[in-house]
Amino acid sequence: MPLPHLPELYEQRAQYRSGVAARLAGLPVETLRVWERRYALSDTGRSERGQRLYSDLQVRRLRLIKQLVDQGHPIGALAQLPLEQLARMTAGPVAGAPAQPLRVALMGAALARRLSAGGRELLALDIVANFQQLELAPAAVAGSGAQLVLIEMSELDDSVAPAICALRQQLDIAVVVLYRFCASATIRQLRTQGCLVARAPADPAEIVLLCQSALAHEPQAQLTAVRQAAPAARRFDDQALTALSAASSSIYCECPRHLSEILLMLNSFERYSQQCAARDANDELLHQQLANAAGSARVLLEEALERLARAEALPLPAGV
Known part of the structure; x- marks a missing residue:
């Protein structure tokens, strides 16, 4: 029997607990737990303590289901559909098909080193611009074709939040902000302006999923839709x-x-x-x-x- 390709093995074995999987899929963890309880959404593994563990592919499937539910599809009709059919319904890439890497403008020397050493992550993220200060971002991003700005700041305080918000408005592209220590008020301020804000994950694969999630779910667009509806x-x-x-x-x-x-x-x-x-x-x-x-x-x-x-x-x- 032929062995699966390494990327396929990785997607099947990468395991995230419910909270991480929900965050990567753009779901409240409470919603994910209700869906699992009512609709047996995923055939997940279990940790030694009985906690659900989700693979990379299962997180991708959750993200597609979330996108379709936001479009008005009932969760009961989606719960048992395979990944390929969900991808067709969202006009997204089919699992196993070669995907174009995300074009990312990056701020953070430590993050750049982590991604460059990640191996698989280089296939999913194309670093098209690199800058070390927020004020240099517009010049770095201009003409790069970046789809997303990825910022890592270990200590994220309220003094830099206005600059990040202004950058988000000026560039009008998705912004992901990773931190290690940050006040909740600063996080809320950035999320209100459409930024995806998350604690810096240990696994570089989670960074890839966060970037994908930021492009799939734009909070600012959701706010406009809410006001119109x-x-x-x-x-x-x-x-x-x-x-x-x-x-x-x-x-x-x-x-x-x-x-x-x-x-x-x-x-x-x-x-x-x-x-x-x-x-x-x-x-x-x-x-x-x-x-x-x-x-x-x-x-x-x-x-x-x-x-x-x-x-x-x-x-x-x-x-x-």
């Missing part, structure tokens, strides 16, 4: 919902009252999330997504409540 305006204000809740109905299960009370809570949570998004720029994307989720649920329940109110001849507010 805001739900419709409210059809029932709190006064109308209170009136419907108190109205008599022939439905013994008291559905109008229950629906009205649920909508009152959704309205309140939607307003609360919008206030959080306006108050804290660092968490704007997260809270805007929460507000939109509550608004989408509200729209569906408002339609149900209107149908129910008309069927039961209950009072509806003017304009509905």
